[in-house]
Amino acid sequence: MTKQVKREDIIRAAMDLIAAQGFHGAPMSMIAEKAGVGVGTIYRYFENRDILIKAVYQEIEERLVTFLSRDYPYDQPVRNCFFHVAKGLVTYFVQNPMEFKYSEQFHYSPFGEAHRRNRIFKTAGQPDIFLELYERGLAQQVIKTLPPTVFFNLAFAPIAWSLRDHILEMIRMDDALAQVLAASCWDSVKK
Amino acid sequence: MTKQVKREDIIRAAMDLIAAQGFHGAPMSMIAEKAGVGVGTIYRYFENRDILIKAVYQEIEERLVTFLSRDYPYDQPVRNCFFHVAKGLVTYFVQNPMEFKYSEQFHYSPFGEAHRRNRIFKTAGQPDIFLELYERGLAQQVIKTLPPTVFFNLAFAPIAWSLRDHILEMIRMDDALAQVLAASCWDSVKK
DNA sequence: GTATTAGGAATGAACATTCATTCATAATAT
DNA sequence: ATATTATGAATGAATGTTCATTCCTAATAC
Known part of the structure; x- marks a missing residue:
């Protein structure tokens, strides 16, 4: 081995x-x-338990960003890019529920608090997919004028919570629901 | 004493x-x-630590429901009731940040998972403010046709995440922001 | 005087981390 | 080719610490 x-x-x-x-x-x-x-x-x-815990999280983050970057429609309108990300998140975490549950644990712990301060999903080297979305949306005036964090929350918090419900088997997340959810989130941030 | x-x-x-x-x-x-x-x-x-932990949460839930029930505009349109709840949540938790942080800890723990299965914010005896909102919204066809959980997530997840950001001092939640946030959440669930 | 409530030292279980030892493989010598 | 030696990865028993819970004693109430 x-x-x-x-x-x-x-x-x-x-x-x-x-x-x-x-x-x-x-x-x-x-x-x-x-x-x-x-x-x-x-x-x-x-080196120790904390370092292991952080390493696991980094691994998850990297895999997610890699997944979302595949076929990213860079040259298409902000709206399309948003749907790509929103549905990609659903697809990825429905297929990898342990990754989701781990991220949640991590996120709402002293580790996560420290981490969030730096910025979620910002992987060194790679461009930040989420930030890019926000900035282009603002520049083109297709999204509301909001702080980046609030934009992020409106756009993705309902998806995260619904993924949780799916994984806990309280709802069934299929393509149709993912579509409605993404569209509703878009409704909340679009101008 | x-x-x-x-x-x-x-x-x-x-x-x-x-x-x-x-x-x-x-x-x-x-x-x-x-x-x-x-x-x-x-x-x-x-009796033991777990029971203490659950008792603290129950206390918080009760106080919140009491707060939200005050001046609840029962006889007004769903939209107004939604704004009452959304802004009430913000007001309450901005004033009581420890309650918010505790709820978060609780929510994302084995305790919370068990609890959520029963139903969030459903305090025995009192009518469920959140469920009432959903049912009336559906009946009057002012909100999208969605499972109750998803409605709940769209309506309140961004508020919860933004409260978190406020409490961690990453944004400043003032009345204006609360208003925009509530309006955006409404945009995401309204028909 | 008796019953109830409060206090906190003592107990034992759980756990992260260490480190002396084992063992497989690689390097070197013959 | 075979034997000898060196290397360092892998291991898990032992250690020290932390913490929930117990239980005996002290304080207080009635």
């Missing part, structure tokens, strides 16, 4: 356990067992 | 500590100290 694979096993195990049980319900010993490695081994790959 | 007062002191101390530091950062000994009572005393009022 290569080094990289083992690292990924640990990340996967931590993600699944924390997503399912919360930070509490996932002691290092359990993560080690699920990853099929010794406890000590984890510390060869991650 | 009466029994009731002591109970409230404990609830307040738990709320403030957990809101500020998370569930982790608020051991019983710290709650006791902040409340000005012995650790053992807490166990005279609350």
Whole structure:
């Protein structure tokens, strides 16, 4: 087993356990067992628990941004780009519910608070898809004049909450619902 | 000091500590100290930690519902009622940031998941303000045809996220912003 | 004087982290 | 080609700490 694979096993195990049980319900010993490695081994790959937790989140963020960037309709109107992102979010997280639950745990924790201050979804190097959307929308006067955070909240908070409801099996998120949801969010930010 | 007062002191101390530091950062000994009572005393009022945590949340929910029910414009159009609730939420939580942060912590924890299944903000006995809004909106055909949860998410998720941003001092929530926010949320659910 | 309430030291369970030891593989010598 | 040695990855028992809960004693009420 290569080094990289083992690292990924640990990340996967931590993600699944924390997503399912919360930070509490996932002691290092359990993560080690699920990853099929010794406890000590984890510390060869991650300095300590906090660093592991942050690494898992970074992994998720990177995968999401990569997914959303695929076929991004850069040269099309803001509205189309918004739908691409909104529906991409739904598609990605419906397919990867553990990633979603982990992100939520992370987000609403002391880690997340620190992280959010820097800026959500801003991955070093890559252009910020979300910010680009906001700035172009403002410049072209197709969205309301709002602080970027508020725009972001109107545009994506209902999607996040609905994804949560879907994952908890309180609603069923299909293409039709995703479409209505995205359209409604657009209604709330469009001029 | 009466029994009731002591109970409230404990609830307040738990709320403030957990809101500020998370569930982790608020051991019983710290709650006791902040409340000005012995650790053992807490166990005279609350069977165990989990029960205390749930009691704090119930307290918050009750206060909120009471606040929102005051001057509720029952006989006015759905739209007005929606604005009453939306702005009431903002007013209440801007004035009571610890209540907001605690609710968030609670909501995104194993406790919250269990709780949400029953139904958010449904306080036994009182009519459910939120559900009433949805049902009347549908009946009068002033809102889109959506599952109740999705309606709820569109209507209130952006407000919750923005309250969070305000409390973390990333934006400033004043009356003007609350108004725009409420109006935008309404835009997303209105027919 | 008795009953009830408060207090906080003591207890034991859970957990993150460490570190001495094992073991597989690679490097080197013969 | 085979034997010997070196390297460092992997391991999990041991350690020290934190914390919820208990329970005995003190204070207070009646």
